[in-house]
Amino acid sequence: MAIEVKKPGLATSVQDQGRQGNYHLGIPPSGAMDQMSFRAANLLLGNEETAAALECALLGPELTFSEDTQVAVTGARMQPSLDGEQKPLDTVLDVRAGETLAFGFASAGARGYLAVSGGIDVPVVLGSRSTYALGALGGLHGRTLQPGDLLETGKPPPARPVGKTIPSSMQVPVSREREIRVVLGLYDARVEVQSLKRFLSEPWQVASESDRIGYRFKGGTPLNFVPREPPFGAGDDPSNIVDACYPIGSIQVPSGQQPIVLHRDAVSGGGYMMIGTVISADMDVFGQMPPNTSVRFVDVSLEQALQARAERRQRLDGIRAALRG
Amino acid sequence: MTETRYTLGGDEHLFVELSESMNLHAFFRSILITQRLAARDLPGVTEICPANASYQVRFDPDILAVGDLQSILEDIETDLGEADARLSTRVVEIPVLYNDPWTHETLMRFRERHQDPDSTDLEFAARVNGYPDIEAFIEAHSDTPWFVSMVGFVAGLPFMYQMVEQSRQIQVPKYLKPRTDTPKHTVGYGGCFSCIYSVRGAGGYQMFGVTPVPIYDPEQKNKHLSDFMIFFRPGDIVKFRPIDREEYDVILEAVERDEYTLPTAPVEFSLEAFEADIAGYPAKILEALYGN
Numbered sequence: 309m310a311i312e313v314k315k316p317g318l319a320t321s322v323q324d325q326g327r328q329g330n331y332h333l334g335i336p337p338s339g340a341m342d343q344m345s346f347r348a349a350n351l352l353l354g355n356e357e358t359a360a361a362l363e364c365a366l367l368g369p370e371l372t373f374s375e376d377t378q379v380a381v382t383g384a385r386m387q388p389s390l391d392g393e394q395k396p397l398d399t400v401l402d403v404r405a406g407e408t409l410a411f412g413f414a415s416a417g418a419r420g421y422l423a424v425s426g427g428i429d430v431p432v433v434l435g436s437r438s439t440y441a442l443g444a445l446g447g448l449h450g451r452t453l454q455p456g457d458l459l460e461t462g463k464p465p466p467a468r469p470v471g472k473t474i475p476s477s478m479q480v481p482v483s484r485e486r487e488i489r490v491v492l493g494l495y496d497a498r499v500e501v502q503s504l505k506r507f508l509s510e511p512w513q514v515a516s517e518s519d520r521i522g523y524r525f526k527g528g529t530p531l532n533f534v535p536r537e538p539p540f541g542a543g544d545d546p547s548n549i550v551d552a553c554y555p556i557g558s559i560q561v562p563s564g565q566q567p568i569v570l571h572r573d574a575v576s577g578g579g580y581m582m583i584g585t586v587i588s589a590d591m592d593v594f595g596q597m598p599p600n601t602s603v604r605f606v607d608v609s610l611e612q613a614l615q616a617r618a619e620r621r622q623r624l625d626g627i628r629a630a631l632r633g
Numbered sequence: 634m635t636e637t638r639y640t641l642g643g644d645e646h647l648f649v650e651l652s653e654s655m656n657l658h659a660f661f662r663s664i665l666i667t668q669r670l671a672a673r674d675l676p677g678v679t680e681i682c683p684a685n686a687s688y689q690v691r692f693d694p695d696i697l698a699v700g701d702l703q704s705i706l707e708d709i710e711t712d713l714g715e716a717d718a719r720l721s722t723r724v725v726e727i728p729v730l731y732n733d734p735w736t737h738e739t740l741m742r743f744r745e746r747h748q749d750p751d752s753t754d755l756e757f758a759a760r761v762n763g764y765p766d767i768e769a770f771i772e773a774h775s776d777t778p779w780f781v782s783m784v785g786f787v788a789g790l791p792f793m794y795q796m797v798e799q800s801r802q803i804q805v806p807k808y809l810k811p812r813t814d815t816p817k818h819t820v821g822y823g824g825c826f827s828c829i830y831s832v833r834g835a836g837g838y839q840m841f842g843v844t845p846v847p848i849y850d851p852e853q854k855n856k857h858l859s860d861f862m863i864f865f866r867p868g869d870i871v872k873f874r875p876i877d878r879e880e881y882d883v884i885l886e887a888v889e890r891d892e893y894t895l896p897t898a899p900v901e902f903s904l905e906a907f908e909a910d911i912a913g914y915p916a917k918i919l920e921a922l923y924g925n
Contacts, residue, residue: 334787433851442832475829540654548824550687551685551687576786577682
């Protein structure tokens with residue numbers, strides 16, 4: 309089965325669970341930014357939970373299908389339509405050969421996930437089909453989709469009953485105001501105590517240049533640094549460190565100005581100090597934050613981070629149980 | 634002696650700073666500790682990333698508790714002790730067209746982001762490091778070999794640290810504001826590190842030249858990339874060789890036909906021997922490439 313890309317949307321890419329093992333050479337994990345929504349779309353269709361899907365940022369693509377199939381759309385509130393007829397989100401949809409699937413603007417959230425029965429079949433590169441556009445690696449020709457692209461799909465599982473739906477209690481919450489939990493550390497001691505407290509007390513807005521590499525924030529007060537003699541090799545700016553590896557989710561603040569949270573297409577290292585790291589349970593949230601979303605960073609302990617991680621796993625297990633069979 | 638600092642990167646990363654300032658001892662400990670950790674094949678460890686003077690381990694906290702991981706790393710570091718740091722590695726010659734037309738065009742486009750808009754990056758770097766002209770500066774950059782002390786930022790980009798006394802090391806500030814464009818294969822400089830941009834894109838390092846040799850290619854079209862799409866590894870030793878435009882074009886054509894052989898030789902490096910003879914030891918390393 310082939311899917312033809314009529315219109316590519318704003319930034320549509322093939323993504324799955326991501327890759328690991330080569331971050332030390334600068335290859336980031338990539339993969340769906342909102343893993344929960346991505347996995348739910350596959351579970352709806354009876355696909356492998358990590359089958360490759362399309363991640364559609366803000367403005368979805370327009371696609372036609374060469375054969376009858378089933379699809380599911382999860383994540384951002386981007387209303388799908390088939391040949392102009394509106395269809396529901398978070399459910400199994402039948403698609404007929406020749407029909408055109410289109411999407412409305414994201415009315416909430418930022419990334420829709422389109423799973424297709426059998427998954428998107430592009431070559432597996434370093435253990436994943438995910439697109440890493442900066443390195444022209446993986447996905448379809450290492451880039452976001454373009455008009456005229458053809459996508460193949462894998463062997464479909466048995467068809468699912470149309471209308472099977474994710475229980476509303478398990479749908480990913482999308483909201484214009486978010487709390488992001490953070491474990492402080494790394495180079496937080498470079499920042500004056502009162503300045504760090506203010507950073508955590510102020511609302512920050514998602515800046516428009518945010519993408520899969522990193523989310524940028526504006527609107528808060530710049531940081532004040534503890535005075536120092538620059539260490540050899542670090543650089544003169546008070547936010548410089550000797551170039552080091554960046555954790556996924558780490559919050560760097562170049563020159564103390566605009567915080568950047570690195571996400572799944574992260575630059576793997578560099579010379580800016582980081583004040584802490586977003587907990588693993590809250591990384592999915594970034595995938596659903598459009599520009600101007602208001603965020604507060606909340607510091608939590610490692611124990612709280614691990615508790616949140618366990619709760620996230622329970623929520624995913626709940627979706628698995630609800631959609632099995 | 635030890636100033637090792639362990640700090641959490643959320644619930645999935647342990648970040649270990651070996652030294653706040655750059656030095657070869659910290660770099661070697663980063664390489665040796667991460668090599669030994671990798672050899673243990675510890676369940677739950679997913680990424681082991683050596684860096685210039687630090688390293689980072691990513692792990693699955695459902696499988697491996699961070700406290701246990703830290704204990705293991707502390708044991709590995711204690712075991713290293715103060716013994717001579719030795720590394721079995723390779724030395725590689727990278728041809729560079731310094732003062733090339735492509736980085737020149739790019740640096741002129743971004744002059745308003747530079748601390749000295751009236752000089753080129755090479756002129757600025759030569760002056761702030763006390764060299765009389767760019768020829769003398771290029772000689773200083775290309776005469777002695779470099780350690781690849783970290784690979785990353787983007788896929789396959791090597792950070793390199795010069796094998797000379799600290800007082801002779803080139804230091805150049807980064808651009809005041811990063812560029813949005815850097816030509817592919819630009820040889821750059823920031824802080825005390827040289828680098829080679831593996832892909833075209835944003836960057837803040839000063840630009841000195843370009844190499845015709847690809848160092849990252851997901852399609853692995855060249856034989857020096859046939860084993861893996863990324864050429865460099867932390868611990869590699871690099872010697873830059875200045876070339877002219879004619880040789881640049883010859884090498885580029887050979888690369889396109891996959892007829893270019895990147896000069897590479899295995900070599901043993903001893904930190905103790907290097908520190909005993911910082912001026913003379915690098916020449917011995919280069920004998921592996923060039924003979925006596």
